[in-house]
Amino acid sequence: MTTLIRANLPVLVVIAPLFVAFILPPLARRIRLVEALALLGAVLGLGGAGYLASIVLTQQENPFIYQLGGWPAPWGIELVAGSLGVFFLLVVGVSVPVLLFAQGNLAAEVGGAERVTRFYVLYLLLVGAMAGMAVTNDMFNVYVLVEVATLSCCGLVSARRYPRAAEAAFTYLILATLGSALVLGGIGLIYLITGHLNMGFAAQELSRVWLARPHVVLMAVSLIVVGFGVKAALFPLHVWLPDAHSTAPSPASAILSGLAVKGYLICLVKFLYGVFGPTLLQEFAVHRILTLLGGVGIITGSILALTQEELKRRLAYSTVAQVGYLILGFGLLNVTGLAGALFYLASHAVIKATLFLAAGAMLAATGKRNVRDLAGVGRKMPITMAAFTIGSLGLIGLPLFSGFIGKWYLLLGSWEAGLILPAVAILAGSVLCAAYLLPVIRAAYFAPAPEEDWPDPGRPQKLALLLLAAAVVILGVRPGPFLELAQKAAAELLAFY
Amino acid sequence: MNGLLTKVLINYPYLVAVLLFTIGTFTVLTHPNLFKKLLGINIMESAIFLMFVASGNIRGGVAPIRGTTNAEAVYINPLPSALMLTGIVVSVSVTAFALALIMRLYKAYGTTDLRRIAARRKEVISDDHLDQG
Numbered sequence: 001m002t003t004l005i006r007a008n009l010p011v012l013v014v015i016a017p018l019f020v021a022f023i024l025p026p027l028a029r030r031i032r033l034v035e036a037l038a039l040l041g042a043v044l045g046l047g048g049a050g051y052l053a054s055i056v057l058t059q060q061e062n063p064f065i066y067q068l069g070g071w072p073a074p075w076g077i078e079l080v081a082g083s084l085g086v087f088f089l090l091v092v093g094v095s096v097p098v099l100l101f102a103q104g105n106l107a108a109e110v111g112g113a114e115r116v117t118r119f120y121v122l123y124l125l126l127v128g129a130m131a132g133m134a135v136t137n138d139m140f141n142v143y144v145l146v147e148v149a150t151l152s153c154c155g156l157v158s159a160r161r162y163p164r165a166a167e168a169a170f171t172y173l174i175l176a177t178l179g180s181a182l183v184l185g186g187i188g189l190i191y192l193i194t195g196h197l198n199m200g201f202a203a204q205e206l207s208r209v210w211l212a213r214p215h216v217v218l219m220a221v222s223l224i225v226v227g228f229g230v231k232a233a234l235f236p237l238h239v240w241l242p243d244a245h246s247t248a249p250s251p252a253s254a255i256l257s258g259l260a261v262k263g264y265l266i267c268l269v270k271f272l273y274g275v276f277g278p279t280l281l282q283e284f285a286v287h288r289i290l291t292l293l294g295g296v297g298i299i300t301g302s303i304l305a306l307t308q309e310e311l312k313r314r315l316a317y318s319t320v321a322q323v324g325y326l327i328l329g330f331g332l333l334n335v336t337g338l339a340g341a342l343f344y345l346a347s348h349a350v351i352k353a354t355l356f357l358a359a360g361a362m363l364a365a366t367g368k369r370n371v372r373d374l375a376g377v378g379r380k381m382p383i384t385m386a387a388f389t390i391g392s393l394g395l396i397g398l399p400l401f402s403g404f405i406g407k408w409y410l411l412l413g414s415w416e417a418g419l420i421l422p423a424v425a426i427l428a429g430s431v432l433c434a435a436y437l438l439p440v441i442r443a444a445y446f447a448p449a450p451e452e453d454w455p456d457p458g459r460p461q462k463l464a465l466l467l468l469a470a471a472v473v474i475l476g477v478r479p480g481p482f483l484e485l486a487q488k489a490a491a492e493l494l495a496f497y
Numbered sequence: 498m499n500g501l502l503t504k505v506l507i508n509y510p511y512l513v514a515v516l517l518f519t520i521g522t523f524t525v526l527t528h529p530n531l532f533k534k535l536l537g538i539n540i541m542e543s544a545i546f547l548m549f550v551a552s553g554n555i556r557g558g559v560a561p562i563r564g565t566t567n568a569e570a571v572y573i574n575p576l577p578s579a580l581m582l583t584g585i586v587v588s589v590s591v592t593a594f595a596l597a598l599i600m601r602l603y604k605a606y607g608t609t610d611l612r613r614i615a616a617r618r619k620e621v622i623s624d625d626h627l628d629q630g
Binding site: 140143144147151154155158163164166167169170173174177178181184185188191192 | 522538542548583601614
């Protein structure tokens with residue numbers, strides 16, 4: 001049994017959440033069971049990811065290659081759990097505390113038992129799709145997983161029954177479909193000139209034929225960068241994000257901002273480094289464009305966040321800025337910068353989930369959306385606000401919190417690349433981040449509190465917040481295996497450069 | 498120049514795909530009507546499907562079924578068509594979902610025009626905290 005599980009691990013981590021998702025709907029009447037099963041599905045996924053990580057990290061098998069149906073590549077479809085895949089699988093584990101937060105708490109935001117069940121189905125589909133993106137090595141698989149993720153994200157955004165949520169979901173759906181159509185077009189062009197859908201084989205063939213067909217390759221790169229850019233809210237393609245992420249129910253906001261955006265970025269990394277390769281990127285100056293867009297995204301996103309009164313919208317715009325950091329790191333084209341971007345990706349997933357969940361708990365308890373109305377909330381809801389504070393300090397990038405390590409490596413990376421402006425953008429982003437998050441904390445702790453009674457949320461919610469906050473600190477104090485995985489993944493991606 | 502023109506004309510399916518893609522994208526991005534946007538998305542996806550299917554086609558090729566043709570027959574590549582079957586399924590589910598959302602928006606606002614929705618947003622949501630199924 002254990003050998004069977006071990007041999008099929010890469011596909012099991014994808015299938016477990018999907019399988020659980022589809023057995024939930026008939027159980028809708030027994031909502032406790034649904035919640036427990038959903039949590040089980042996510043935990044199984046995380047457990048599998050941990051096991052896989054231990055296999056890859058101890059070099060028993062690195063990368064762990066799994067052939068679906070036993071057909072070898074290039075005819076069959078491959079799942080590859082290398083350093084990058086395992087790294088992102090562990091990041092997908094953020095879904096577990098977020099689900100814990102949702103326990104017994106969703107009905108108020110979403111509606112009756114049936115709607116809550118549907119929410120869990122979509123949530124687990126999203127988790128499965130994300131796990132799939134981590135391990136897939138086939139370009140068409142990427143497209144299918146991206147579509148599964150997009151549809152479940154849109155479902156999650158529209159989960160609340162008020163018209164503005166439907167509006168945000170529609171805008172998101174249209175733009176995201178536009179993005180995936182562009183990505184599919186790019187995949188089609190790569191297939192046209194290489195004849196392969198397997199990323200490894202396509203990369204080999206591409207390095208041979210690209211000189212003969214530079215225009216097709218350039219077109220494919222642009223389609224894929226813009227396509228994933230729309231989906232990952234790369235500035236200036238972020239217009240859908242603030243509405244979608246701020247109108248969704250709190251656990252959905254947390255998972256959308258924390259995880260969903262990252263899945264598309266991991267796919268983008270796989271295409272940029274795994275298919276096109278650093279040499280081609282440099283040839284077409286794609287890396288410079290990425291760094292530029294990332295830098296501008298950091299500054300603009302942060303300034304837009306600064307102007308938002310509503311807390312959840314402020315956090316949503318902050319996500320646009322943080323995506324800028326990752327894109328900037330992808331464009332630096334050195335191991336340090338890429339490792340920094342990958343670590344920052346993990347760190348931001350944890351931090352943004354913490355912040356959105358804490359903001360959601362405050363919104364549920366106080367009914368107040370705007371930052372200035374949340375005065376005194378720190379003394380009324382100590383645990384929620386403590387988690388929010390830790391998350392904020394992490395996002396700003398203070399030492400001992402996870403954001404610091406990512407930003408530090410990004411800075412070193414831009415130093416190595418000999419670029420000053422990205423470094424300036426990184427530092428300015430931190431300052432702006434402090435400017436839009438610290439006023440929340442100051443109001444919460446030092447402004448006079450009103451008379452009303454604002455209790456901390458229930459026990460599972462508190463546990464979820466504490467777990468996430470602890471993860472922010474642990475990643476900051478002892479990044480150990482995580483940083484190692486990020487560095488290994490970056491080194492493997494840039495191996496032929 | 499003449500050579501280039503002939504090349505383009507011989508590969509006319511790709512030209513049609515590019516045209517359709519442009520029409521679709523233009524409609525999606527400029528039209529305020531929700532249905533038209535959805536139509537634009539569908540046209541755009543059809544363009545991609547056409548490009549894929551055309552890439553597998555060989556003029557004068559036959560379907561790759563063993564034992565039905567002589568040995569010299571040229572087979573077309575069936576893989577892109579098979580992939581696009583999946584693509585069409587995805588496109589149908591996106592369309593269905595978008596139609597459901599349009600219905601909900603129509604119930605709430607009484608219109609499918611984005612500009613009018615923006616104008617009526619304030620009246621409909623007096624307190625945007627409350628659910629208004």
